[in-house]
Amino acid sequence: MSMHEPRDVALGMAAQDADRALVARLQRGDEAAFREVVARYHMALLRMARMYVATQQAAEDVVGETWLGVVQGIERFEGRSSLKTWLFRILMNRARTRAVREGRNIPFSALASNDDDDEPSVAAERFIASGPDAGHWSSLPRAWDDIPEERLLALETRARIQEALDALPVNQRSVLTLRDIEGFSSAEVCNMLDISETNQRVLLHRARARVRQALEAWLNEREDA
Amino acid sequence: MSGAELTCQELVELVTAYLEGALAPSERLRFEHHLAGCAGCTAYLAQMRQTIALLGTLSAHDIDPEAEQALLVHFRNWNRQ
Numbered sequence: 001m002s003m004h005e006p007r008d009v010a011l012g013m014a015a016q017d018a019d020r021a022l023v024a025r026l027q028r029g030d031e032a033a034f035r036e037v038v039a040r041y042h043m044a045l046l047r048m049a050r051m052y053v054a055t056q057q058a059a060e061d062v063v064g065e066t067w068l069g070v071v072q073g074i075e076r077f078e079g080r081s082s083l084k085t086w087l088f089r090i091l092m093n094r095a096r097t098r099a100v101r102e103g104r105n106i107p108f109s110a111l112a113s114n115d116d117d118d119e120p121s122v123a124a125e126r127f128i129a130s131g132p133d134a135g136h137w138s139s140l141p142r143a144w145d146d147i148p149e150e151r152l153l154a155l156e157t158r159a160r161i162q163e164a165l166d167a168l169p170v171n172q173r174s175v176l177t178l179r180d181i182e183g184f185s186s187a188e189v190c191n192m193l194d195i196s197e198t199n200q201r202v203l204l205h206r207a208r209a210r211v212r213q214a215l216e217a218w219l220n221e222r223e224d225a
Numbered sequence: 226m227s228g229a230e231l232t233c234q235e236l237v238e239l240v241t242a243y244l245e246g247a248l249a250p251s252e253r254l255r256f257e258h259h260l261a262g263c264a265g266c267t268a269y270l271a272q273m274r275q276t277i278a279l280l281g282t283l284s285a286h287d288i289d290p291e292a293e294q295a296l297l298v299h300f301r302n303w304n305r306q
Contacts, residue, residue, distance in 0.1 A: 071303040121238055140265040153279075161280060181280055212272055215275075
């Protein structure tokens with residue numbers, strides 16, 4: 001398998017050195033190094049895989065195949081991308097293969113299209129409909145600065161975010177997960193998902209807007225109670 | 226209001242492009258000009274930034290010890306091959 005490795009410009013020097021050391025240990029077959037990358041990335045890979053295949057078991061298989069691919073491919077890994085990007089690219093490849101075998105190619109064709117969703121970022125009724133102030137807020141968003149951090153970080157708040165995430169179309173969910181949860185750059189995500197910068201941005205925008213809406217509904221509800 | 230000025234409804238659709246640095250310089254100016262005079266949009270942008278930060282806290286759970294053990298067994302076999 002030859003895998004194109006996109007450059008990670010954003011990766012800092014210290015992170016690069018740590019990455020290189022870890023790769024060198026993996027290339028020597030160091031079990032502690034393998035355990036380290038498994039601890040760091042296994043669950044994230046599983047979450048990503050689960051979006052593309054029908055069952056949890058299939059997702060686990062895909063991640064297992066990914067780890068096998070890592071062990072087999074690490075010798076040829078040249079470090080032009082981060083280890084993490086390389087891992088996720090192997091995963092996406094395996095997940096794609098599996099989805100095709102399952103006859104589930106929907107996520108990938110859906111990645112190319114934005115037509116499934118034309119919802120505005122903020123509901124039209126939040127804006128003044130006509131007159132000189134048309135298009136301006138009729139009900140202002142409130143600042144969240146005064147909400148105590150422990151409430152923002154409460155398990156219930158995170159559960160609402162997770163719910164909103166789960167309700168997203170798979171193309172939006174993939175982009176949002178890779179960008180805002182896993183912390184990949186837009187260039188990396190475009191490369192992993194084979195989508196254009198513009199497409200990536202539109203999907204990210206819609207996904208973030210929906211999660212913000214869910215958070216606003218939840219935080220306002222708590223405030224009004 | 227001049228036709229060149231953004232409305233709030235238009236601005237909210239540009240937030241990601243703004244945060245990604247994808248707006249043309251003139252669009253960016255219009256965006257920031259609107260923001261400077263609009264408390265609602267300033268709050269909205271702050272909410273988006275907080276949403277992104279909160280998404281970043283959704284870390285995955287730890288791997289199940291049994292699954293980890295199974296992987297290590299595989300690892301030893303793969304290395305022997």
